[in-house]
Amino acid sequence: NKRRFLNTAAVLAAGLIVAACSKQEEAPAPAPAAAPAPAPAKVYVVGTDAAYAPFESQNEQGQIVGFDIEVVQAIAAKAGFEVKFVNTPWEGIFNELQQGGRDLLVSAITITDERKQTMDFSDPYFDAAQLIAVKADSTVATFADLKPLKVGVQTGTTGDEVVTQLLGKTSTNVKRFESTPLALKELEAGGVDAVVADNGVVQHYVANNAAGGFKTVSDPAFVPEQYGIAVRKGNAELLAKVNEGLKAIRADGSYDAIHAKYFGARK
Numbered sequence: 530n531k532r533r534f535l536n537t538a539a540v541l542a543a544g545l546i547v548a549a550c551s552k553q554e555e556a557p558a559p560a561p562a563a564a565p566a567p568a569p570a571k572v573y574v575v576g577t578d579a580a581y582a583p584f585e586s587q588n589e590q591g592q593i594v595g596f597d598i599e600v601v602q603a604i605a606a607k608a609g610f611e612v613k614f615v616n617t618p619w620e621g622i623f624n625e626l627q628q629g630g631r632d633l634l635v636s637a638i639t640i641t642d643e644r645k646q647t648m649d650f651s652d653p654y655f656d657a658a659q660l661i662a663v664k665a666d667s668t669v670a671t672f673a674d675l676k677p678l679k680v681g682v683q684t685g686t687t688g689d690e691v692v693t694q695l696l697g698k699t700s701t702n703v704k705r706f707e708s709t710p711l712a713l714k715e716l717e718a719g720g721v722d723a724v725v726a727d728n729g730v731v732q733h734y735v736a737n738n739a740a741g742g743f744k745t746v747s748d749p750a751f752v753p754e755q756y757g758i759a760v761r762k763g764n765a766e767l768l769a770k771v772n773e774g775l776k777a778i779r780a781d782g783s784y785d786a787i788h789a790k791y792f793g794a795r796k
């Protein structure tokens with residue numbers, strides 16, 4: 530009887546093993562959650578001088594928002610990397626990139642030959658030009674009219690460059706500010722006669738500050754500018770990813786959707 534019991538037990542055990550084995554064979558592929566976690570995507574630190582609406586600014590919650598931000602977020606999503614935006618004052622922004630504190634810069638940065646010496650730029654992503662802001666009753670009609678006047682600019686911008694060229698390197702009439710909004714506030718206060726800055730920013734400010742009593746003056750003498758996203762000189766790997774993402778968002782209409790949100794449909 531003992532033997533019979535053992536036999537039965539053996540048969541049962543064998544059956545269980547077979548069942549277990551076949552069950553294992555039929556089991557579905559392990560769920561993705563059980564797979565080893567993929568290496569987390571690299572998070573690139575993006576520097577931006579967030580006092581430049583509508584390209585980059587801080588909202589009431591302190592979040593960095595704007596056209597440039599959405600363009601870089603869309604690029605990153607396409608190219609498969611992650612980004613973290615860090616508010617970085619314009620003065621020193623290029624240095625931060627060079628020193629490694631930032632991997633990318635998006636800050637309505639005009640691609641210039643001089644800057645190309647010390648950093649690499651993506652393909653252009655936005656066309657711009659300088660624009661003059663003056664009080665509504667000003668007689669200024671051209672850029673040359675600014676020559677005898679006090680003119681506000683943001684230090685180290687292309688606006689600073691053209692105004693310094695017109696008024697002269699040693700002119701004390703070039704009033705340099707650490708941000709473009711500060712220069713425009715000074716125009717409102719009467720401390721300067723004009724401000725020269727990127728058209729998109731000047732237009733946005735004038736449109737949103739009716740109380741300032743400003744008007745804008747454009748001049749065909751201003752050379753066309755193009756914005757680029759900057760990487761450290763020689764960072765070809767990241768630059769290629771950025772350009773690939775930029776191409777993709779231009780091709781699938783998402784660039785146009787972001788453009789339309791901030792500036793209306795593209796002509």
Ligand code: ARG
Pocket residue numbers: 577578579580581585619636637638639640683685686687688709727
């Ligand atoms: N486009 C101009 C330049 O490159 C001004 C850019 C200033 N950008 C900013 N976020 N403050 O010089």
